[in-house]
Amino acid sequence: MKIAVLGAGAWGTALAINAGAHHTVTLWARDVPQAQAMQAERVNTRYLPDLPFTAGVQVSCEPLGSWLAEQDLVVIGSPMSSLRGVLTQLAPILGSKVPVAWLCKGFEAVQPDTSSHSGVGLMAHEVKAQVAPALRGGALSGPSFAQEVARGIPTALVAASDDAATRDAMVQAFHNNSLRVYANDDIVGVEVGGAVKNVLAIATGLCDGLQLGLNARAALITRGLAEITRLGVALGAKTETFMGLSGLGDLVLTSTGDLSRNRKVGLALAQGMTLQQAVDSLGHVAEGVYCARTVVQRAQHLGVDMPIAQAVVALLDGQMTPAQAVAVLMGRGAKGEN
Numbered sequence: 001m002k003i004a005v006l007g008a009g010a011w012g013t014a015l016a017i018n019a020g021a022h023h024t025v026t027l028w029a030r031d032v033p034q035a036q037a038m039q040a041e042r043v044n045t046r047y048l049p050d051l052p053f054t055a056g057v058q059v060s061c062e063p064l065g066s067w068l069a070e071q072d073l074v075v076i077g078s079p080m081s082s083l084r085g086v087l088t089q090l091a092p093i094l095g096s097k098v099p100v101a102w103l104c105k106g107f108e109a110v111q112p113d114t115s116s117h118s119g120v121g122l123m124a125h126e127v128k129a130q131v132a133p134a135l136r137g138g139a140l141s142g143p144s145f146a147q148e149v150a151r152g153i154p155t156a157l158v159a160a161s162d163d164a165a166t167r168d169a170m171v172q173a174f175h176n177n178s179l180r181v182y183a184n185d186d187i188v189g190v191e192v193g194g195a196v197k198n199v200l201a202i203a204t205g206l207c208d209g210l211q212l213g214l215n216a217r218a219a220l221i222t223r224g225l226a227e228i229t230r231l232g233v234a235l236g237a238k239t240e241t242f243m244g245l246s247g248l249g250d251l252v253l254t255s256t257g258d259l260s261r262n263r264k265v266g267l268a269l270a271q272g273m274t275l276q277q278a279v280d281s282l283g284h285v286a287e288g289v290y291c292a293r294t295v296v297q298r299a300q301h302l303g304v305d306m307p308i309a310q311a312v313v314a315l316l317d318g319q320m321t322p323a324q325a326v327a328v329l330m331g332r333g334a335k336g337e338n
Contacts, residue, residue, distance in 0.1 A: 003173050004028060004068055005075045006086065008038065008059070010047040010284060011103055012077025014146035015174065017048070020056035021152075022176055026071075027053075028060050035061035047284075051150040068093050073101060073169045075140070079285050080106035084127050091132035099166040100128075100137040101159070101173075105194035106291035107298060120301050121294030123191045123235075125162075138166045139187060140174070141194040142245040143253035145260075152178040158245045159183050160190035182245065189241030192232035197251040198262045198288030199295055199309050200224035204255035205266020206315070206322050220308065221255050227306045231295070234302045262288035269315065270322050292316055 001023040005016045008029035016027040029035040038044050039059040043052045053059075068074055074094065076086050083104055090100060107121040122130070128137050138161025149155050159170035159181050167183040175181040184190055203224065207216050228251065229242045241247055254260045265286050268278035279289060292313050299306045311329055314320040320328065 001072045001173055002026075002070065003073050003075060004071045005077055006064070007077030007103075008034065008044060008047075009077055010044075010146040011144075011149075012075070013044045013048050014051075014150035015075065015077070015103070015140075016057050017051060017054050017150045018152065018176070018179055019174055020054035023056055023173065025057045026060050027057055028062075028064075030061070032061045035059050048147065048150055051147070064089050065093065069098060071098055073099055073173045075173075076100060076102040076104070078104065080104040080108055080124065080287060080291065083124055084108065084131055087128055087132040087135065087137075091135055094135060096134045096136055098136075099161075099163070099169040100135055101140045101166070101170050102128075102137065103140055104287070105141060105191070105198060106287040107195050107294040109290070109294055110297070120298045121291070123188070123195065125187050125191060136163045136166045137161065138163065138170065139191055139194065140170055140181075141190050141250065143249040145253070145257060147259065149179065154178055154180075156180040156182065156245055156249070158190055160187040160246070161185070162187055184241065184244070184246075186238045186241045188235050189232050189237030190246040192235060192237055193228055193242055193244075193246035193250055195287070195291055196228045196231060196295055196309065197224075197247075197254050198286070199292045199312050200227070200251060200288075201254040201260055201262035202266040202269075202286075202288050202292070202312050202316075203308050203325075205260070205263035205268075206270050206325065207266070208263070209267040209270025210322055210326065212326065217256070221251060224255070224308055225251055227308055231299050231302070231304050231306060234304050235298075261286040265289060275316055275318070288312075289316060 004026045005012045006028045016025045019025050102124050110121050142157035144155050159167045161167045171181045204220050261282050265278045296309050296313050311325040315325045
């Protein structure tokens with residue numbers, strides 16, 4: 001199978017390394033010096049310096065063009081903020097011939113022309129429907145840290161699309177003896193779970209940074225899952241999706257794992273860092289920081305109550321201190337669990 005991975009960040013590189021043990025993979029980088037260095041050294045020293053490329057991985061910085069139409073699957077490894085531009089470039093090249101998978105998790109920031117979407121941020125599949133409706137695409141998501149996937153440590157992902165052929169292509173590309181890929185036709189649920197868990201992981205990192213204890217962490221994760229489910233169902237998702245890999249699984253990993261960038265943001269804020277200092281300390285993108293406001297805006301537009309996500313936004317905007325955010329959540333009135 002021929003696979004192109006567009007974007008040589010940690011996650012795109014990790015998937016290329018994993019799949020390169022079984023398929024022919026072209027890892028594409030926009031940065032020409034970076035691409036040349038990776039091809040010569042057979043390693044991505046910027047993001048995964050201790051993990052050499054597998055035999056099937058080749059690096060390219062060739063302009064996006066007709067060579068992509070020769071692939072069996074094109075994987076977009078760019079952040080959510082770049083997805084619109086990449087899909088716009090791919091649409092005339094691929095048409096409906098080659099399936100596309102995206103790795104980003106989040107809601108797009110509100111676009112200047114929002115007349116047809118009531119001023120709310122879009123999920124990835126909604127962006128695709130707007131700018132590249134003919135493309136066959138879907139999301140590859142689930143609980144996964146790049147370093148572990150690149151090392152071949154057992155991981156399970158979910159391939160979500162309303163197009164069966166796209167789901168099958170993602171499974172064929174990445175399902176192997178270290179990476180188990182489940183197919184799911186509920187792309188709304190998978191994308192909501194993948195996006196909102198990043199916001200909630202900031203809250204859990206804050207909780208751990210303030211040393212509030214394991215009881216508080218368990219409460220945040222559980223009530224956070226309820227928030228994800230409420231928003232997802234309001235957007236048309238299936239409830240059972242949130243008991244799966246892109247719901248409970250991704251939320252638990254991102255909220256508790258030491259490799260979680262979003263959890264690290266919460267930890268840093270609890271230690272007194274500013275948001276800018278916390279983000280700068282990562283060296284990677286923490287999608288929860290960038291999509292938190294959009295998640296809350298989308299929820300408010302639908303009349304969905306998301307108190308934890310709202311507290312995270314207030315914290316990120318400097319409207320609350322960490323202690324105040326906790327006090328607001330704990331001071332809410334009593335109510336039934338469901």
